[in-house]
Amino acid sequence: MIQPAILQWEDGGQTHSAKWHSENGIAPHKKIQVADDTLTADIAYRLACEGTAMLYKGDFQNARQLLQALVRRVDKPSKKSTRVDRVSKEKTKSPLDTFNLHRLAQSQRARILGMILIQVNADHSISLRRAPDVARACSQAYGEQSGSYVISLRELLGVISAHEWRKTGVQVLTRDDEEVRIHPHYGVFSPVRSEYIDLVLKAPLPSAIKQSSLAFDIGTGTGVLAVVLALRDIHKIVATDLNERAIVCAQENMNHLGLNSQIEIQKVNLFPEGKAALIVCNPPWLPARPSSLLEHAVYDPESQMLRGFLVGLKEHLLTNGEGWLILSDLAEYLGLRTRAELLNWIEQAGLKVIARLDTKPTHQKAFDKADALHAARSKEVTSLWRLAAK
Structure with missing residues (x-):
């Protein structure tokens, strides 16, 4: 029987743990920082790029806004390459090169945007302010759980979206x-x-x-x-x-x-x-x-x-x-x-x-x-x- 992956983090001088779930097959994060509503988007983006995941303990809707801010930063064109340089490089790429670079970019994007984490209780409820009722959506996606688990906020939003598709x-x-x-x-x-x-x-x-x-x-x-x-x-x-x-x-x-x-x-x-x-x-x-x-x-x-x-x-x-x-x-x-x-x-x-x-x-x-x-x-x-x- 495969043992569930466990995520561990420090908070208030104590070590906490929960089951880690990732549909992308991402291994449990080694570097985790507890975050709340005082975390700025710029600092969150830097932490994510450095490989530090943020377990959010503040307001759920603020966590969503923080994720949207990360999306804007990830998708913002780099100032290091001019438009002329980009066009020139595009002309020399083969279609296969373009596809592979696109897949790599999408993978890196997913890694950064997956660094905001949410803890979900065993009954699929979320103990954060203004958290939506996701019990039915998570139950449909993950089934019964024996204890709390942690997933990325991005994956959780995907579960919620899939639930709406399933309903309509x-x-x-x-x-x-x-x-x-x-x-x-x-x-x-x-x-x-x-x-x-x-x-x-x-x-x-x-x-x-x-x-x-x-x-x-x-x-x-x-x-x-x-x-x-x-x-x-x-x-x-x-x-x-x-x-x-x-x-x-x-x-x-x-x-x-x-x-x-x-x-x-x-x-x-x-x-x-x-x-x-x-x-x-x-x-x-x-x-x-x-x-x-x-x-x-x-x-x-x-x-x-x-x-x-x-x-x-x-x-x-x-x-x-x-x-x-x-x-x-x-x-x-x-x-x-x-x-x-x-x-x-x-x-x-x-x-x-x-x-x-x-x-x-x-x-x-x-x-x-x-x-x-x-x-x-x-x-x-x-x-x-x-x-x-x-």
């Missing part, structure tokens, strides 16, 4: 003038990019569906694509995932939408047993190493899930069945994967491309010229690859 849900489509909403859980990728959902709605169903109305949804996450397939009148869908949070989330969404008899959720790696007329997979789009538990929906190290799906697809397809691979080509523009590599993996798996449906992303970052990856994002195309056995 995300509208994915309209059926008979009624909204169909998916309710994402903390740690499960939210289906906010609607373009890939539209592709699954529009792609022609394979002829094999007429003989066997069975589909698999590989790596279901919130269950959104399984729901879309169900609304396309496929009689039976088996949705799989390995992430326990995803399994719980998908099952809750099926319960909410009344689709339990049509959609079965299984905790397995990639494919369930048997063969299907249609197998859908929307793997993480970027072949890079995730730096936290929450990034596994975005980053697929060495394209492991993508390649696993392609390798196993043929043996799980019925005659005249199809595999639908939903994938962005952003990785190609970032220098992380080439189109030739993807086509070679498809060929080696004994598959052929029947057709490809393309669409352009509509999310905000695709149009944000200030984004470090805008050059690649502006060219991005999301595709649904219709694959079949040779």
